[in-house]
Amino acid sequence: MDEITRQAMDVFFRGSEQRAYLMAMTLTRNHHDALELVQESMLKLVQNYCDRKQEEWAPLFYRILHNGIKDWYRKQKVRQVLRELMLLRADDETIEAPACEQSAEHKALIDDELTRVLQALQQLPLRQQQTFLLRAWQEMSTREAAFALSISENSVKTHYARAIQKLRQLLGDENE
Amino acid sequence: MNEQDRLEQKIRQTLDRQQLSDDSRNALRKARMTALDSRSGQSVLSWKPAAAFASLVLIIAGVLVLGVQNEAEFPQADVEDLAVISSEDEFEFYQELEFYVWFDEDQDV
Numbered sequence: 001m002d003e004i005t006r007q008a009m010d011v012f013f014r015g016s017e018q019r020a021y022l023m024a025m026t027l028t029r030n031h032h033d034a035l036e037l038v039q040e041s042m043l044k045l046v047q048n049y050c051d052r053k054q055e056e057w058a059p060l061f062y063r064i065l066h067n068g069i070k071d072w073y074r075k076q077k078v079r080q081v082l083r084e085l086m087l088l089r090a091d092d093e094t095i096e097a098p099a100c101e102q103s104a105e106h107k108a109l110i111d112d113e114l115t116r117v118l119q120a121l122q123q124l125p126l127r128q129q130q131t132f133l134l135r136a137w138q139e140m141s142t143r144e145a146a147f148a149l150s151i152s153e154n155s156v157k158t159h160y161a162r163a164i165q166k167l168r169q170l171l172g173d174e175n176e
Numbered sequence: 177m178n179e180q181d182r183l184e185q186k187i188r189q190t191l192d193r194q195q196l197s198d199d200s201r202n203a204l205r206k207a208r209m210t211a212l213d214s215r216s217g218q219s220v221l222s223w224k225p226a227a228a229f230a231s232l233v234l235i236i237a238g239v240l241v242l243g244v245q246n247e248a249e250f251p252q253a254d255v256e257d258l259a260v261i262s263s264e265d266e267f268e269f270y271q272e273l274e275f276y277v278w279f280d281e282d283q284d285v
Binding site: 001006009010013014017018021022026031035038039042043045046047050111113114117121136137164167168171172 | 179180183184186187188190191193194196200201203204207208210211212214215216
């Protein structure tokens with residue numbers, strides 16, 4: 001990678017890393033896993049796609065990130081099933097589910113309204129959360145979001161409409 | 177601005193209010209540098225497969241050259257030798273071939 005590309009990628013990551021981390025944090029609710037997912041996405045983008053046009057970096061970066069988040073969810077589900085099986089077998093032993101892991105400072109920095117929004121988002125299915133965050137927060141077009149999530153544009157529209165409908169139900173009263 | 181736009185804007189603004197801790201900022205900066213350096217390191221590492229391939233080519237070339245030289249030193253089988261080897265006649269027949277030629281010529285006379 002030449003110096004110009006390196007500088008351009010550095011600028012791209014500086015502009016994207018915080019939101020990417022917060023997005024991963026919102027979806028995983030785990031500080032360490034969110035950091036790891038962002039770092040992994042950065043590595044993959046640099047190693048595999050630094051030669052691509054700069055305007056392709058953002059959709060590629062978010063595609064890698066969201067694929068990582070999808071895999072993370074799969075692993076969590078497997079762990080959850082295993083944990084439930086273990087709970088069934090262990091009659092007397094108490095096995096606690098891992099708690100939502102946020103850094104202490106992050107907890108201190110979020111206010112009540114933000115907590116309500118995050119809680120509302122977390123009530124949505126993963127695809128709706130991802131679609132909403134990419135479309136509404138990252139301000140991606142339907143096409144870009146479809147690429148990032150590896151789904152069709154029609155699916156993006158459906159997930160987004162359902163997400164809005166649910167969020168309106170959950171946050172609508174406060175919004176009016 | 178319709179109701180949906182207002183809701184989106186409100187959520188967007190709320191999410192944007194999140195601030196990262198210094199620890200998280202530092203961790204992200206470190207992740208960024210690691211990612212950027214990984215490619216620089218890889219460009220150096222990419223010489224290794226190339227060097228390995230070049231070595232392999234040299235070894236194969238060496239083996240082929242030596243093989244050709246050895247082949248040149250190996251005595252070439254004559255067509256006559258092949259005829260002898262592949263013949264069903266007794267080997268002694270060929271050892272006494274000169275006698276039979278002489279005998280044959282002598283008979284003609």
